[in-house]
Amino acid sequence: MSFDPQSVAAAAKALGIALSQEQADAAAKSLAAPLAKIASFRVDFDVEPAHYAAALDKGRAR
Amino acid sequence: MSDPANWTLVEAAAAVAAKKISSVELTQTAIARAKAWQPKINAFIALGADEALAAAKRADATPAKGKLHGVPLAHKDMYYRKGRVASCGSAIRRDWKADTTATVLRRLDAAGAIDLGTLNMAEFAFGPTGHNYHHGHCRNPWNQAHMTGGSSSGSGASVAARIVYAALGSDTGGSIRMPSFCNGLVGIKPTWGRVSKAGAMPLSWSMDTVGPLTRSVADAARILGIIAGADPEDTTASAVPVEDYEAACGKSVAGMRLGLPQGYFDQNIDGQVAASIEAAAKVFEKLGVKLVPVKMPDLDAINAAGTMITGAEAASAHRAWLAEMPAKYSDQVRARLSTGLAIPAVAYLDALRNRAAAIPGFIADVFGQCDALLCPVSDRPVPTIAETDVGGGPAMGPLLAALTRLCRPFNVLGLPSLSVPCGFDKAGLPLGFQLAGRPFAEATLFALGAAYERETTWSRMAPQA
Numbered sequence: 001m002s003f004d005p006q007s008v009a010a011a012a013k014a015l016g017i018a019l020s021q022e023q024a025d026a027a028a029k030s031l032a033a034p035l036a037k038i039a040s041f042r043v044d045f046d047v048e049p050a051h052y053a054a055a056l057d058k059g060r061a062r
Numbered sequence: 063m064s065d066p067a068n069w070t071l072v073e074a075a076a077a078v079a080a081k082k083i084s085s086v087e088l089t090q091t092a093i094a095r096a097k098a099w100q101p102k103i104n105a106f107i108a109l110g111a112d113e114a115l116a117a118a119k120r121a122d123a124t125p126a127k128g129k130l131h132g133v134p135l136a137h138k139d140m141y142y143r144k145g146r147v148a149s150c151g152s153a154i155r156r157d158w159k160a161d162t163t164a165t166v167l168r169r170l171d172a173a174g175a176i177d178l179g180t181l182n183m184a185e186f187a188f189g190p191t192g193h194n195y196h197h198g199h200c201r202n203p204w205n206q207a208h209m210t211g212g213s214s215s216g217s218g219a220s221v222a223a224r225i226v227y228a229a230l231g232s233d234t235g236g237s238i239r240m241p242s243f244c245n246g247l248v249g250i251k252p253t254w255g256r257v258s259k260a261g262a263m264p265l266s267w268s269m270d271t272v273g274p275l276t277r278s279v280a281d282a283a284r285i286l287g288i289i290a291g292a293d294p295e296d297t298t299a300s301a302v303p304v305e306d307y308e309a310a311c312g313k314s315v316a317g318m319r320l321g322l323p324q325g326y327f328d329q330n331i332d333g334q335v336a337a338s339i340e341a342a343a344k345v346f347e348k349l350g351v352k353l354v355p356v357k358m359p360d361l362d363a364i365n366a367a368g369t370m371i372t373g374a375e376a377a378s379a380h381r382a383w384l385a386e387m388p389a390k391y392s393d394q395v396r397a398r399l400s401t402g403l404a405i406p407a408v409a410y411l412d413a414l415r416n417r418a419a420a421i422p423g424f425i426a427d428v429f430g431q432c433d434a435l436l437c438p439v440s441d442r443p444v445p446t447i448a449e450t451d452v453g454g455g456p457a458m459g460p461l462l463a464a465l466t467r468l469c470r471p472f473n474v475l476g477l478p479s480l481s482v483p484c485g486f487d488k489a490g491l492p493l494g495f496q497l498a499g500r501p502f503a504e505a506t507l508f509a510l511g512a513a514y515e516r517e518t519t520w521s522r523m524a525p526q527a
Contacts, residue, residue, distance in 0.1 A: 003404070007404065008401075008403075008404035011403055011404040011406075012400060012403040012404060015381055015385070015403055016381075016385040017381070017384050017385050017388070017400070017403060019400055019403075023397060023400050026397060026401070026454075026456065026458075026459070027397075027400055027401035027403075027404050028404070029459070030401050030459040031369075031373075031401060031404060031405065033366070034365075034366035034367075034369040034370055035366075035370075035405075035406075035409055037362065037363055037366035037367075038366055038367070038370060038409045038412050038413055038416070039409075040363075041363065041412055041416045043412065043415045043416050043419045044419060047415045047418050047419045048415065048418065049268075049411060049414035049415055049417075049418060050418075051415075051418035051419075052254075052268065052414065052417055052418045052421070052476065053254075053255060053298070053300075055418055055421035055422055055476075056253060056254065056255065056300075056421065056476045056501040056502070057300070057302065057501070058422065059421060059422065059425040059429075059500055059501040060302065060500060060501050060502045060503070061429075061500050061502075061503055061506075
């Protein structure tokens with residue numbers, strides 16, 4: 001998942017927010033590493049975000 | 063009689079209940095201390111002295127109605143009280159009055175607590191240092207050149223300065239534990255969902271937690287026991303039964319297994335911090351706790367998920383204001399929120415799914431070997447305000463990532479973590495550790511923390527005015 005300042009600025013603009021070149025550069029830089037990490041994830045097809053709370057409940061000591 | 067200002071919350075509540083001291087006397091002392099300390103530490107955003115004294119007089123005229131009867135507290139300025147300004151540490155909400163009262167405040171009110179006012183905090187709880195460009199930086203009572211930590215900066219400073227006996231904070235990436243560490247306090251970041259968030263300002267819905275900063279482990283146990291539990295006004299508040307946390311504080315910990323992390327939590331740690339953790343481990347060993355080395359899974363991946371989740375959720379919450387009044391944010395908060403605008407929806411959802419998938423494995427791998435983990439809160443001793451004054455520039459990202467690195471994994475995983483003071487650095491600033499446990503295992507953490515506290519004197523030490 002690559003990311004560049006133009007993509008950042010375009011995403012913000014689409015939401016009605018204008019970013020300066022400096023802001024877009026900084027945002028792209030700070031997102032690069034975590035986005036690369038996310039891109040390396042492989043989560044099972046059936047996992048849903050809402051399984052979070054259930055996982056906490058199941059993880060209790062019994 | 064010892065100085066009431068130095069009592070713990072449990073001691074103060076017992077003294078009021080036994081009529082050894084009145085609520086008015088306690089509250090007058092708190093107000094006097096608040097006024098004396100305010101020019102130095104800027105802990106309060108609004109001191110409600112008249113309202114607090116009126117409430118204290120009512121408390122003295124009525125039978126004790128709860129475990130906090132007549133005891134003055136104050137809270138981070140993000141808990142809504144109907145008709146009162148909740149600035150959230152911002153310029154945008156500087157004059158905004160809430161039209162509802164937070165569930166946690168209603169529960170503390172019902173337990174008889176006196177509310178002394180609203181406390182300084184990072185703008186919209188989005189900062190780990192205690193800087194605030196709208197309401198003034200909060201300063202550490204141990205040394206005013208140093209940061210309080212954030213985002214619950216005023217909560218840390220006011221309890222450490224022996225103004226109030228406890229204060230609510232909130233913790234999305236370390237915002238209870240970091241100021242607890244910096245100010246020599248106990249802080250509990252509970253399991254996600256353990257405490258209702260109704261009427262609390264959101265930062266990142268699926269990571270936010272509510273908890274107290276206190277002078278002792280037993281104090282934290284008392285407050286959490288009062289505020290925890292299901293709430294019809296917050297569907298994410300768990301119905302898991304609330305244990306007797308105060309009773310847990312008196313339990314023996316002999317035979318418990320304490321995990322010493324191998325990897326991540328022992329990487330790039332300052333020598334003074336590392337030494338304090340080693341010393342704490344020895345105290346636990348003396349208590350009969352078995353120390354177990356535990357290899358850490360890939361927590362950088364967990365942290366990356368946290369960056370996506372908090373970034374996207376916070377940007378969503380603030381999007382309209384960012385479009386309408388961007389100049390009303392400080393440079394740092396605007397920069398961080400702007401970054402979140404660019405997170406792709408799929409990356410955010412993948413982060414959420416990865417978190418859901420990672421929790422069972424982390425619990426099995428780590429808590430299959432131990433009852434709790436012993437970890438540092440911070441990779442460094444408490445920095446100065448000047449050292450961490452990086453605004454929204456290029457130094458911001460690396461600094462904030464480093465300051466939150468050791469706390470954030472437990473927010474992403476939703477696990478409880480208790481911060482406990484464990485010494486002082488060469489400059490006289492506090493040090494501390496955190497104990498992290500299984501979901502809803504707060505009682506285990508309180509048992510361990512209280513046992514440690516009984517063997518040491520760190521929690522009893524207070525900064526001089």
